[in-house]
Amino acid sequence: MTSGNPIVPKPMIVGRAALIVVDIQKSGFMPRPKTSRLEFMGDHIERNWRAKSVVDAARKAGIPVIFVQEAHRDNLIDFGRELDGSESIHCLESSPGTPFPVEEMEMRSDDLRITKRRYSVFYGTEMEILLKAVKAETLFFVGGFTDVCIHYSFVDAHQGDYYCRVIEDCVSGSGQAAHDAALVAMEYLQAGARRSAQEVIDAFAGQVVAA
Numbered sequence: 352m353t354s355g356n357p358i359v360p361k362p363m364i365v366g367r368a369a370l371i372v373v374d375i376q377k378s379g380f381m382p383r384p385k386t387s388r389l390e391f392m393g394d395h396i397e398r399n400w401r402a403k404s405v406v407d408a409a410r411k412a413g414i415p416v417i418f419v420q421e422a423h424r425d426n427l428i429d430f431g432r433e434l435d436g437s438e439s440i441h442c443l444e445s446s447p448g449t450p451f452p453v454e455e456m457e458m459r460s461d462d463l464r465i466t467k468r469r470y471s472v473f474y475g476t477e478m479e480i481l482l483k484a485v486k487a488e489t490l491f492f493v494g495g496f497t498d499v500c501i502h503y504s505f506v507d508a509h510q511g512d513y514y515c516r517v518i519e520d521c522v523s524g525s526g527q528a529a530h531d532a533a534l535v536a537m538e539y540l541q542a543g544a545r546r547s548a549q550e551v552i553d554a555f556a557g558q559v560v561a562a
Contacts, residue, residue: 361514361541363550364554368488369416369489369491370491370493371417372418374494375493379455380396391525392526394523395523398520398521399452399521404552405555407457411556416462416463417482418462421449470500471504492504495522495524497530498525501517501522505517506540516551517544520548
């Protein structure tokens, strides 16, 4: 049995916050394809709608929202090793499920948007530039998959010394077991990382963001 000082979680929000919406795209409001190799979680659409309530709360509080879309060229040239494992071809630029969920999330023309080719929102993107521009210190993640893009983005943010929070009822995994394991792994990195939509909405309501 190990011993030592108890873990004391940091406050939910340290400094300025930003909300990162990871891969909630048009397909996130459609039934999952039956041809997929993945198990999925049956309530992913409900979780994405719940994420919208967090987006709305962030907007009301003046907290920056960054929408991230995964997209791949139709000739598959930018998939790299992504198809070597469990995933099949997905998020092609020509697919009706790939675009940003403009109507569903009531996106605005001036929203911050990033398109990525890999799992992490940081890999080969301008995420760091945008986060520095909005002076963010605490990052909140919603979207999917919990065990893939959310987890890997969380780890990259953690290694970049950001305070990281995952809104666990606004993310969905490639399967329930993988989702649960990823949440445990993220909490391992930062105590207090796992948060619910309602407590985040309440916390955002108490924020006053200076210009």
